[in-house]
Amino acid sequence: MTEIILATNNANKAREIKAILGGRFEIKTLAQAGIEIDVEETGTTFAENAYIKAYEVAKLTGKPALSDDSGLEVEALGGAPGIYSARYAGKEQNDKANIKKLLSVMEGEQNRKARFVSSACLCYPDGSFVSAEGEVKGEILLEERGTNGFGYDPVFFCYELGKSLGEAESAEKNLVSHRKRALENLAAKLGV
Numbered sequence: 001m002t003e004i005i006l007a008t009n010n011a012n013k014a015r016e017i018k019a020i021l022g023g024r025f026e027i028k029t030l031a032q033a034g035i036e037i038d039v040e041e042t043g044t045t046f047a048e049n050a051y052i053k054a055y056e057v058a059k060l061t062g063k064p065a066l067s068d069d070s071g072l073e074v075e076a077l078g079g080a081p082g083i084y085s086a087r088y089a090g091k092e093q094n095d096k097a098n099i100k101k102l103l104s105v106m107e108g109e110q111n112r113k114a115r116f117v118s119s120a121c122l123c124y125p126d127g128s129f130v131s132a133e134g135e136v137k138g139e140i141l142l143e144e145r146g147t148n149g150f151g152y153d154p155v156f157f158c159y160e161l162g163k164s165l166g167e168a169e170s171a172e173k174n175l176v177s178h179r180k181r182a183l184e185n186l187a188a189k190l191g192v
Helices: 011-021 044-062 083-085 095-105 170-176 178-190
Strands: 003-006 026-028 065-074 113-123 129-140 154-156
Touching: 003 011, 003 044, 011 026, 011 065, 011 170, 011 178, 044 065, 044 113, 044 129, 065 083, 065 170, 065 178, 083 095, 113 178, 129 178, 170 178
Parallel strands: 003 026, 003 065
Antiparallel strands: 065 113, 113 129, 129 154
């Protein structure tokens, strides 16, 4: 089984990726690989940021590295928060602050259509890579519903599930998640 290093310090993201791809690769987190790195996301798209993170870790370790960059795109906000989803309320803020800002900005807005987008990238030490994307469509709720998941999950009503991602159990969310779809598309491209 091919060993890959997850190019993320986000424990929630690492847990989700391992749950989705764990049987296909030997997956190690940065901590398990003994690596301390915080790659600056300087790209202008999810795909660019995923590549930047994966390439830096692959170059450092000499092993294939997997990264995902994902976020929330709200139609009425022209795609914002987009690549700034994790730091929408400021660099030192958290999920609650991001949700509070989003709900404030969306107050009175009729068009609440949104989507979660994920771009996954498996990069090799020589810079070659395979990437794929996934999405899940829904809308922004007027208030939080549920306490499961992380990020914007409690305010994102998923059309396919008929409830917020914050109300969905982990296994249920993984069936429709943007990250799962990106990772499954990536696995299909890799033939695993």
